[in-house]
Amino acid sequence: MERRIILQMSESMPDYADTTIRVRYAETDQMGVVYHSNYFIWFEVGRVELCRQLGFQYKEMEAADDTFIVVAKASCRFKRPARFDDVLVVRTRVMGSQRRMIRFGYEILHQASNELIATGETLHVICDRQGRPKSLPEKFRRYFPLARHSDSSPSDNTESKEEAVP
Amino acid sequence: MERRIILQMSESMPDYADTTIRVRYAETDQMGVVYHSNYFIWFEVGRVELCRQLGFQYKEMEAADDTFIVVAKASCRFKRPARFDDVLVVRTRVMGSQRRMIRFGYEILHQASNELIATGETLHVICDRQGRPKSLPEKFRRYFPLARHSDSSPSDNTESKEEAVP
Amino acid sequence: MERRIILQMSESMPDYADTTIRVRYAETDQMGVVYHSNYFIWFEVGRVELCRQLGFQYKEMEAADDTFIVVAKASCRFKRPARFDDVLVVRTRVMGSQRRMIRFGYEILHQASNELIATGETLHVICDRQGRPKSLPEKFRRYFPLARHSDSSPSDNTESKEEAVP
Amino acid sequence: MERRIILQMSESMPDYADTTIRVRYAETDQMGVVYHSNYFIWFEVGRVELCRQLGFQYKEMEAADDTFIVVAKASCRFKRPARFDDVLVVRTRVMGSQRRMIRFGYEILHQASNELIATGETLHVICDRQGRPKSLPEKFRRYFPLARHSDSSPSDNTESKEEAVP
Numbered sequence: 220m221e222r223r224i225i226l227q228m229s230e231s232m233p234d235y236a237d238t239t240i241r242v243r244y245a246e247t248d249q250m251g252v253v254y255h256s257n258y259f260i261w262f263e264v265g266r267v268e269l270c271r272q273l274g275f276q277y278k279e280m281e282a283a284d285d286t287f288i289v290v291a292k293a294s295c296r297f298k299r300p301a302r303f304d305d306v307l308v309v310r311t312r313v314m315g316s317q318r319r320m321i322r323f324g325y326e327i328l329h330q331a332s333n334e335l336i337a338t339g340e341t342l343h344v345i346c347d348r349q350g351r352p353k354s355l356p357e358k359f360r361r362y363f364p365l366a367r368h369s370d371s372s373p374s375d376n377t378e379s380k381e382e383a384v385p
Numbered sequence: 386m387e388r389r390i391i392l393q394m395s396e397s398m399p400d401y402a403d404t405t406i407r408v409r410y411a412e413t414d415q416m417g418v419v420y421h422s423n424y425f426i427w428f429e430v431g432r433v434e435l436c437r438q439l440g441f442q443y444k445e446m447e448a449a450d451d452t453f454i455v456v457a458k459a460s461c462r463f464k465r466p467a468r469f470d471d472v473l474v475v476r477t478r479v480m481g482s483q484r485r486m487i488r489f490g491y492e493i494l495h496q497a498s499n500e501l502i503a504t505g506e507t508l509h510v511i512c513d514r515q516g517r518p519k520s521l522p523e524k525f526r527r528y529f530p531l532a533r534h535s536d537s538s539p540s541d542n543t544e545s546k547e548e549a550v551p
Numbered sequence: 552m553e554r555r556i557i558l559q560m561s562e563s564m565p566d567y568a569d570t571t572i573r574v575r576y577a578e579t580d581q582m583g584v585v586y587h588s589n590y591f592i593w594f595e596v597g598r599v600e601l602c603r604q605l606g607f608q609y610k611e612m613e614a615a616d617d618t619f620i621v622v623a624k625a626s627c628r629f630k631r632p633a634r635f636d637d638v639l640v641v642r643t644r645v646m647g648s649q650r651r652m653i654r655f656g657y658e659i660l661h662q663a664s665n666e667l668i669a670t671g672e673t674l675h676v677i678c679d680r681q682g683r684p685k686s687l688p689e690k691f692r693r694y695f696p697l698a699r700h701s702d703s704s705p706s707d708n709t710e711s712k713e714e715a716v717p
Numbered sequence: 718m719e720r721r722i723i724l725q726m727s728e729s730m731p732d733y734a735d736t737t738i739r740v741r742y743a744e745t746d747q748m749g750v751v752y753h754s755n756y757f758i759w760f761e762v763g764r765v766e767l768c769r770q771l772g773f774q775y776k777e778m779e780a781a782d783d784t785f786i787v788v789a790k791a792s793c794r795f796k797r798p799a800r801f802d803d804v805l806v807v808r809t810r811v812m813g814s815q816r817r818m819i820r821f822g823y824e825i826l827h828q829a830s831n832e833l834i835a836t837g838e839t840l841h842v843i844c845d846r847q848g849r850p851k852s853l854p855e856k857f858r859r860y861f862p863l864a865r866h867s868d869s870s871p872s873d874n875t876e877s878k879e880e881a882v883p
Contacts, residue, residue, distance in 0.1 A: 245420050245758040249413035249469060255622045256591035260743045278802045290587045294626035300682060303415060304776045350632060411592040421788045425754035426577040444636045456753045460792035466848060470610045516798060577752050581745040581801060635747060
């Protein structure tokens with residue numbers, strides 16, 4: 220029983236977006252390395268840049284379309300420490316999207332050595348300004364295409380179930 | 386030429402408010418001490434607590450009275466380092482207030498030793514939600530009394546001039 | 552094939568530690584709720600407090616025993632927004648420990664309503680000051696007991712495999 | 718009685734350094750603008766970049782020369798709000814230096830409009846890793862020249878007195 224996922228992503232759309240950040244002194248802790256919560260801030264820097272490279276500005280999405288991409292789940296694996304003044308690449312991609320949900324994946328790389336510093340994932344729910352879940356407006360669907368399954372065998376929806384969060 | 390300042394502060398109102406915070410790991414930096422920008426966050430913790438002890442909740446002031454105490458100037462002198470897990474006292478007082486302005490003063494003390502860690506001052510402008518300056522609503526005047534001068538010799542207004550900021 | 556886990560935790564040791572934090576203005580974002588990366592900072596506040604309630608100070612563990620509990624993985628599910636000035640309970644427990652690893656679990660609760668705000672988990676590797684993995688020193692074993700399995704059927708080690716991280 | 722200050726700054730050294738930052742979502746607060754403590758973090762980003770443009774790396778100064786530029790005083794005037802996703806220019810210059818002290822000045826400008834967002838100043842004491850004051854090592858004197866006074870009338874040292882901090 221074959222299962223195919225057809226992403227309706229246009230040819231011209233980037234698979235991922237890279238943006239660089241330089242580690243700030245304020246982001247280190249007394250262990251001499253970056254304090255871990257900052258990675259989640261960098262993920263957000265990556266998301267905002269991915270939106271820009273896809274073709275829209277996240278701030279406009281909030282202000283003009285009353286559409287907020289609210290974090291429902293976030294996780295990170297810290298592979299190697301990042302240090303003050305390091306230049307890091309934040310690589311962000313859309314891992315999946317549904318009518319009311321988007322999943323992003325991240326890699327943080329040390330720019331000079333290309334070493335993997337961390338990987339992460341965030342799951343977001345589309346909400347309005349009051350925090351009520353809503354569907355992603357039509358105009359943004361091209362950036363976050365629904366994964367269409369060529370079949371719908373019941374055994375396939377393990378992930379969907381897991382995604383029925385939060 | 387005598388100059389008297391009459392503070393209309395009721396007897397029962399506290400001169401200052403103390404609140405304690407415990408230094409978080411996230412607040413340290415690779416020098417092994419607290420990163421300095423955190424002191425300004427602690428000052429705000431002190432302001433919010435002072436408001437509570439004066440008799441109102443700052444969050445209600447924003448939500449119910451469309452009144453925001455916006456920071457226009459902030460300064461801090463760092464006397465001794467604060468370290469992870471230290472318990473610190475944030476002592477906050479109103480240094481002066483005018484129709485559209487409030488000035489707060491702060492001392493950060495090491496609770497165990499009573500040593501002075503830092504002192505600071507912030508100047509705030511009263512604004513509405515859109516950031517437009519406004520007068521402090523009548524109901525809050527009792528907490529932030531106007532300094533009335535019994536005379537108005539021109540030489541007295543050095544501070545007022547300096548306060549005509551920002 | 553029976554499997555029993557015997558935790559060598561003494562009767563007197565707490566199952567979890569509660570500590571409260573009050574949401575700071577600095578922790579909110581323009582959505583009007585707490586910015587999500589702050590939850591990971593609160594988890595750390597909870598860990599430090601759990602250590603204290605277990606019977607030792609984390610700062611001493613670092614300074615006197617050259618033992619650092621380094622974050623290798625962190626995840627959080629955000630259930631309900633937290634808001635400025637909310638008082639939150641951070642409930643922290645040890646979820647499991649091995650010779651070189653400790654897993655903590657967290658619940659963030661709204662103190663007034665007892666509503667669940669978030670849940671999370673962090674996996675830590677024991678390291679020395681240079682970031683090299685080491686075994687947890689003997690003196691801390693009583694706080695982080697090894698899970699002993701009464702048998703060792705191969706099917707039991709799914710979790711161990713998963714834990715062979717990072 | 719004439720007083721002249723001769724700065725021994727070589728012709729080739731920049732008068733100031735510009736670096737740009739993009740406002741992060743995490744840096745906003747529920748007022749919808751940047752939370753004010755972040756400006757002090759940006760000042761530090763500016764200092765680090767100024768060091769690089771002057772010809773050395775601040776991280777090397779710490780690691781190789783046991784020389785730390787510790788913040789003793791910091792102040793900021795907030796002129797206009799900065800908002801999420803704004804691109805800001807952090808303009809940093811050396812305002813003065815003595816054997817054991819350096820003073821930096823900052824302007825934060827909105828890149829697109831060139832509007833002034835904030836100005837600030839920080840005073841730093843040269844310390845070793847243990848936080849003990851020390852003189853700036855010889856090799857860094859060219860970047861932070863001593864202000865030489867052509868006379869030394871006692872009435873001139875108001876600033877020096879004020880600088881005898883912290």
